[in-house]
Amino acid sequence: MPLKIELKPHESIIIGESLITNDNERTRFYIEGNVPILREKFILRESEANTPSKRVYFIVQQMYLAKDPTPLQKMYLEYVRDLQNAAPSLIPYIAAISDCVINNDFYAAIKNADKLVKKEKELFGKTLQLED
Numbered sequence: 001m002p003l004k005i006e007l008k009p010h011e012s013i014i015i016g017e018s019l020i021t022n023d024n025e026r027t028r029f030y031i032e033g034n035v036p037i038l039r040e041k042f043i044l045r046e047s048e049a050n051t052p053s054k055r056v057y058f059i060v061q062q063m064y065l066a067k068d069p070t071p072l073q074k075m076y077l078e079y080v081r082d083l084q085n086a087a088p089s090l091i092p093y094i095a096a097i098s099d100c101v102i103n104n105d106f107y108a109a110i111k112n113a114d115k116l117v118k119k120e121k122e123l124f125g126k127t128l129q130l131e132d
Contacts, residue, residue, distance in 0.1 A: 003120040006028045013037065016035045019043075031061055036106075051117070052092070054120075056113055059076045090116060090119060090120060097109050
């Protein structure tokens with residue numbers, strides 16, 4: 001059964017390795033096949049990954065979109081370790097993400113990473129911003 005996608009004007013979506021941005025009108029299309037898909041509300045651009053939790057989110061997103069996520073696992077572990085050290089109260093959120101990563105369920109990991117980002121913002125606001 002194909003997946004029906006409706007995009008608002010100027011809304012973006014990632015399908016596989018391609019970023020698709022809609023034009024000025026609402027669009028509906030159907031996707032058949034097994035390919036990673038991310039709607040705009042779940043897309044985090046690298047330039048926006050400016051907190052420890054957002055870095056974790058971004059690398060999980062990259063793992064979901066990658067044909068082979070294995071090369072990204074080391075970076076994921078580094079980011080998670082840094083975040084655990086900086087904010088031990090976030091460990092339960094990190095554990096939920098890691099369980100999904102271990103099971104290669106990267107879409108669920110993204111959803112859990114979204115919860116992590118929201119919790120980080122709730123707890124710390126902008127105090128955990130990364131410096132360039």
